[in-house]
Amino acid sequence: MTGFTHINADGDAHMVDVTEKRVTEREARAEAIITMAPETLAMIVEGRHHKGDVFATARIAGIMAAKKTSDLIPLCHPLMLTKVEVDLQPQPEHNRVVIQAVCKLAGQTGVEMEALTAASTAALTIYDMCKAVQKDMVIEGVRLLEKRGGKSGHFKVEAE
Structure with missing residues (x-):
């Protein structure tokens, strides 16, 4: 790995200049997991939450x-996303919801942070909506699963 691109020669943080980079198709997929009590998950899945549809929100x-x-x-570029997809999969056998987010664009910089932010925020929203029912839910496993495009090419988490 080379030096950090967000640090200039003087050691100061700065936004990377992507002006000269080629526009390429870029896509990233990230994940977050929220674990909860079986009763809390059942309430969400069965649509019994008094605040409404937790997954839609x-x-x-x-x-x-x-x-x-x-x-x-702070140092992320504003991007013109062409696709954002957030998928929430309840896994009652593990008392959890697995959230995967996909972000895509044609641009000069990657969309990893957007995918990670989408997955994290979806998990935080589930927590926020359900905290009155259960305060000890756990959000974990926030990670990049895959990215395509750009100079660094393709990255994919190995199968577990």
Whole structure:
């Protein structure tokens, strides 16, 4: 790995200049997991939450968060996303919801941070909506699963 691109010659943080980079198709997929009590998960899946559809709200929150990533992460470039998808899969056998977010664009910089922000925010939204029912839910496993495009090429987490 070479030096950090967000640090200039004087050691100061700065936004990377991507002006000369080629526009290429870029895509990233990230994941977050929220674990909870079986009763909490059943309430969500069965649509019995008094605040409404938890998954629909989390999905929209994730999409909105991806679009606002550059407002949240100081050195991220504002991006013109062409796709944001947030998928929430309940896994009752593990008392959890696995959230995967996909972000895509044609641009000069990657979309990893947008995908990670979408997955994280969807998990946080589930927590927020359900905290009155259960306060000890755990959000974990926030990670990049795959990225395509750009100078660094293709990255994919090895199968576990």
